[in-house]
Amino acid sequence: MAQSLNIFISVPHSTKPSITFPNAVPRFPVTGNPSRTSLCIRASASDPNMSVLTSANGVGGSPFHVSDSSSIDVDAVTEAELKENGFRSTRRTKLICTIGPATCNPEQLEALAEGGMNVARINMCHGTREWHQEVIQRVRRLNEEKGFAVAIMMDTEGSEIHMGDLGGASSAKAEDGEIWTFSVRSFDSALPERTINVSYGGFAEDVEVGDELLVDGGMVRFDVIEIIGPDVKCRCTDPGLLLPRANLTFWRDGSLVRERNAMLPTISSKDWLDIDFGIAEGVEFIAVSFVKSAEVIKHLKSYIKARARDSDISVIAKIESIDSLKNLEEIIRASDGAMVARGDLGAQIPLEQVPSEQLRIVQVCRQLNKPVIVASQLLESMIEYPTPTRAEVADVSEAVRQRADALMLSGESAMGQFPEKSLTVLRSVSLRIEKWWRDEKRREAMELPAIASSFADSISEEICNSAAKMANNLEVDAIFVYTKTGHMASLLSRCRPDCPIFAFTTTTSVRRRLNLQWGLIPFRLSFTDDMENNLNKTFALLKARGMVKSGDLVIAVSDMLQSIQVMNVP
């Protein structure tokens, strides 16, 4: 028997009423379906939404048939997944792929999108402006032509020290005991043998004989043995593969040297030009490398606001330095999300400290309601081999178990031999761990502190917390949220409910932005303040596409009429 429970909490925003639930008034549908009952819980009798309340009781009377089913947009891959696997088994963890030479042509990009890539990342450390633009345009074209909803993340270069581009070679092998020269000279012709260009002019002055030089946080190590003008001669002590533009750090007496390069700005002048490019291209996310303080994030956000008034660009703080750990909460508060950039982080703190910092960052983000990405070396061995190591699978599982919003591939997808296989591994491990978590009913007791900054926000927050709890207890199939800015959707995602969250939003850019958040299936749909109409329209459209069926149990919440409704799809 179909049942409907409507809880309407409508509050005039000028006065602060007390919400008294014992005043709940049972109401009955006006027309049509005698099997439905609805309960209305009101806060204020003189409520301006009363008229809406009355009409809302008619939900389910006569479904509003919309013939144009194209007026709802959802990512084609998620739609197929939903039809194939049902509500429970859609993937909740989002997947990001760094695009590079191995994945930049249209067929390769399409294969990644088909494989579940939610966000494509371009790293401004590598490639030319033309290359980046081409990739962005190809992704946009695929979205349009094939119905994907892949968002673009631009990752800034930052002003840390890195190697040059190896004169065009894809990599170079440094062997134990070999002498290599790291130089700030610019070479007009080909690089001499065993010579590496260094990006930072002060390099030769800052290093000292006896320092240890780490490439990519210790993938390859050298000892500094001699400094001759701009050339720093080093002996390889830990052999390995040198990759173009790899990050360099140097260590003295067991600690990281943070001399003059620590004074360099987080956002360099080149980064500002890249950011202008990103704004012009309408990227969804800008990830800022080597963030040290909240100030730089605030500065960038106001810059974006001034440049692109109605822009929805989210600013993601990359946590990859000692300073970013020190100022973690403040940085995350100022940002729209964060990335645990374990590659460089592991070069700045002892490796054994990285896992606990990862957990801390994931938890702080969750508490502050900011999406969090776990990045780097998730499947490093798959750059060369078609299957991951057991340890890599365990690492990915742990990130999923921590309920991070997103996992990111770097070299695996940018320049590895098995980009699609790597993505498949992320996808299947995510699905498996998510299912295990639900089956075992491992609802963690993580405390979610109140984060609202206004009374209206508190109501939204309480509604989302309650809706998520109800969804778990009633074992509903999906939560529907109608949200213009995406805020209510992210509050629901924060609760990590057992069922997927269908997030309906009116703009394509909000929809793409929501693609980064755990458990959200973003839809673009035009809707009004009339929830009855919205629901009937949504049911009709989704039923026409085979995404829901009669009898499915859903909870609907909305940020226009602050309400929770429980109902069966008619």
Ligand SMILES: Nc1ncnc2c1ncn2[C@@H]1O[C@H](COP(=O)(O)OP(=O)(O)OP(=O)(O)O)[C@@H](O)[C@H]1O
């Ligand atoms: N656009 C590109 N063109 C060429 N090679 C690329 C490109 N993007 C990535 N790569 C290759 O893939 C590797 C891994 O990519 P990734 O984005 O993780 O960069 P990274 O250099 O490790 O720096 P970061 O700390 O910014 O992530 C790079 O070292 C580089 O060799």
Ligand SMILES: CC(=O)C(=O)O
């Ligand atoms: C992703 C990145 O920048 C890092 O891991 O260092």
Ligand SMILES: [K+]
């Ligand atoms: K970068």
Ligand SMILES: [Mg+2]
């Ligand atoms: Mg980095």
